[in-house]
Amino acid sequence: MIDVILVLNAGSSSIKFSAYKIDDGRPGLDLCGQIEGIYTAPRFKAFDASGASIGKNLWEEGTELGHEGAIAYLGEFLRDHHEGRRLAAVGHRVVHGGAEFSQAVRIDAQVIEKLESLIPLAPLHQPHNLKPIRIIAELEPQVPQFACFDTAFHHGQREVAQAFALPAAITERGVRRYGFHGLSYEYIASELARFEPKAAAGRVVVAHLGNGASMCAIDAGRSVASTMGFTAVDGLPMGTRCGNVDPGVILYLMDELKMDTRAVEKLIYQQSGLLGVSGTSSDMRALLASDNPRARFAVDLFVYRIGRELGSLAAALKGIDALVFTAGIGENAAVIRERVCRDAAWLGVELDAAANEAGDPRISTSSSKVSAWVIPTNEELMIARHACMLLTAQRLAEQV
Numbered sequence: 001m002i003d004v005i006l007v008l009n010a011g012s013s014s015i016k017f018s019a020y021k022i023d024d025g026r027p028g029l030d031l032c033g034q035i036e037g038i039y040t041a042p043r044f045k046a047f048d049a050s051g052a053s054i055g056k057n058l059w060e061e062g063t064e065l066g067h068e069g070a071i072a073y074l075g076e077f078l079r080d081h082h083e084g085r086r087l088a089a090v091g092h093r094v095v096h097g098g099a100e101f102s103q104a105v106r107i108d109a110q111v112i113e114k115l116e117s118l119i120p121l122a123p124l125h126q127p128h129n130l131k132p133i134r135i136i137a138e139l140e141p142q143v144p145q146f147a148c149f150d151t152a153f154h155h156g157q158r159e160v161a162q163a164f165a166l167p168a169a170i171t172e173r174g175v176r177r178y179g180f181h182g183l184s185y186e187y188i189a190s191e192l193a194r195f196e197p198k199a200a201a202g203r204v205v206v207a208h209l210g211n212g213a214s215m216c217a218i219d220a221g222r223s224v225a226s227t228m229g230f231t232a233v234d235g236l237p238m239g240t241r242c243g244n245v246d247p248g249v250i251l252y253l254m255d256e257l258k259m260d261t262r263a264v265e266k267l268i269y270q271q272s273g274l275l276g277v278s279g280t281s282s283d284m285r286a287l288l289a290s291d292n293p294r295a296r297f298a299v300d301l302f303v304y305r306i307g308r309e310l311g312s313l314a315a316a317l318k319g320i321d322a323l324v325f326t327a328g329i330g331e332n333a334a335v336i337r338e339r340v341c342r343d344a345a346w347l348g349v350e351l352d353a354a355a356n357e358a359g360d361p362r363i364s365t366s367s368s369k370v371s372a373w374v375i376p377t378n379e380e381l382m383i384a385r386h387a388c389m390l391l392t393a394q395r396l397a398e399q400v
Contacts, residue, residue, distance in 0.1 A: 003088035004030060005387050006078070007380045010092070010132045012124070013038055015070050019078065020384040021085065025392060027384035031081065035070045042070070046077065054081065067131040075139070090136055090145045091387035093183065093379065095125035095232065097149030099174055104152070104386035106394065107133055107145040115147065121174065122231065124269060146390050148383040150232075153182030154216075154223040161225050161316070179216070179226030181208045183379040188326055189221045191375050195361055199371055202321035205313045207306060208377065209336065210327035211239035211282065215306070217313035225316040227309050233268050236305050237298075239282035242272035243305065274298045284329045284336070303336065307343045320347055320370055325363075326377040337363060341372055 002021050009016040016034040020027035031054060033046030042065040046055035055077060059065060065073070078087070092107075098118045105111060112133060119126045133145055154162075162177045185206055193200035204218045213236040217224040227235030227244075237243040245268070253259045259267070275282035278298035280290065287295045314320040323344065325337050334357050341351040341363070348369030356363040356374075364372035 002085045004082060004085045005089045005091055005384050005391070006087060007091045007383045007387070008093070008132050009380065010067065010128050012128045013040070015067065015074070015132065016380075017074060018380040018384070019082070020381070020388075022088065022388060025388065027381065027388050029381070030085075032380070035065070035074065038065045038067065038070045040064075044073065044077075046081075067128070068135050071132055071135045071139070087140070087143055089387050089391045090132075090143060091383040092129060092133055092145065092147050093150070093383055094129045094147045095150045095180065096122040096178070097147070097151045097155075098178075099176070101147070101149050102152055102155035104146055104148040104383075104390060106390055107137075107147050111147065112137075121178075124265075125232070144391060144394065146383075146387040148183060148386045150180045150182045151178045153186045154179030154226055157223055157225065164230075175230060177226070177229040179214075179223065180228045180232045181212070181214050181216070181226075182223070183382045184208050184326065184377040185216045185218065185223065187378050187382040188324055188375055189218055192322065192324060192373065193221075195373065195375070196322065196371060199322035199373075203314075203317040203319050204322045204324060205310055205317070205320055206324045206326060207310075207330055207340070208327045209236075209306070209325065209330035209333075212241070213238045213243075213327070213329070215309050215313055217316045219317055225313055227313075236309060237277070237302055238273045240270050240273045240275045242268045242276065274302065277301055284333055288333065288335060299336075303339045303343065306340050310340070310344055310347070314347060322371045322373060323349060324373045324375055326375055331359075331374060331376050334359065337372075337374065344370070 005020045005022065005027055007018040007020065014034055014036045018032040019030045021030045029049045031046055031048050036043045041061045042059040042063055044057040048054050094115060096118045098121065100114065115130055136143065136145060164171060164175060166175060188206050189200065192204065201220050205215060206218060207215045212232060214226060214228045216226045233241045235243050250264055253264055273282060274287060278287055278295040280292060280295055281287055287299050329336055337356055338351060341349045349372055350365045350368035352363055352365045359374060361375065362371060362373055
């Protein structure tokens with residue numbers, strides 16, 4: 001019987017899943033997929049490790065499958081397609097671990113209670129991350145579950161890098177910079193070591209550029225600073241999120257435009273960023289293909305903000321040895337990488353245009369003082385690794 005670790009990344013209307021079989025103590029991808037539109041028009045698709053389709057399903061418009069129904073359907077699918085395999089553990093992506101959780105942890109009732117207390121810090125993500133945990137705990141209480149946190153990688157930053165200049169009465173309530181996309185940064189730090197060990201042991205800025213976008217300064221594999229702070233709306237402009245904005249703007253919106261808290265929340269999370277600036281799309285591919293002046297300006301603003309943050313993170317590192325691009329835009333938009341690297345020539349980045357266009361791992365010249373890389377991220381595999389290590393440790397402890 002082969003042990004399998006199921007990895008879940010649950011959102012408000014979708015659940016992404018990956019199943020990893022454990023071979024010699026290491027997780028290897030077995031299958032993956034997602035269930036989308038779980039409250040409106042559910043759509044299921046699954047693929048094997050080679051990318052070949054192994055399952056599809058569509059529900060009628062208006063079907064409310066919900067998280068519970070989606071988990072139940074996924075369970076049936078896995079039982080049908082996992083003959084000779086045993087579900088050994090479930091690993092969950094949990095956006096916020098707060099100040100307490102600095103590493104992945106086995107989930108129990110006490111952990112769930114603590115994670116629920118963090119919902120006010122990530123109201124648009126945390127509740128949905130926790131739903132499958134409760135459902136599986138009820139359906140399969142014997143299966144161990146592990147929480148892996150987007151904030152954990154940044155936990156070791158210096159206090160001065162995490163602090164806001166606010167009174168202690170406020171900051172002591174947990175109001176501080178947490179940073180996010182930590183699972184991605186942790187994975188990239190480990191992968192860069194395979195390509196260029198010297199760079200990985202030095203000062204690196206990773207640009208996680210996707211619909212959600214952030215950047216992180218990493219020194220010898222440890223997070224030093226990040227563009228995201230208290231919430232995942234801070235830092236770079238994103239697909240629909242505004243990124244860094246003067247707090248006075250929020251006061252203006254409330255005082256002069258009479259917007260309430262929920263209206264402001266909707267504006268900064270769902271109506272801003274590339275979509276808000278362009279007025280047309282949150283998709284970088286569409287913006288790059290457009291002749292619309294507002295679309296071009298949205299791209300210009302995105303690139304400009306990356307350059308600003310790159311300079312700030314290089315200052316936090318007191319220099320830079322490598323720049324890494326990852327996530328959807330970072331991995332696939334050669335023109336964005338080119339513009340960022342050209343603007344970073346002052347830091348010592350010398351772009352190899354042909355390598356960049358080809359999407360090679362290294363996109364800087366051999367003589368570049370700062371090497372530049374394109375490394376695909378894999379947050380699911382990082383979760384599987386954490387779950388595998390914790391499961392192994394648990395089993396060893398039980399044998400003592």
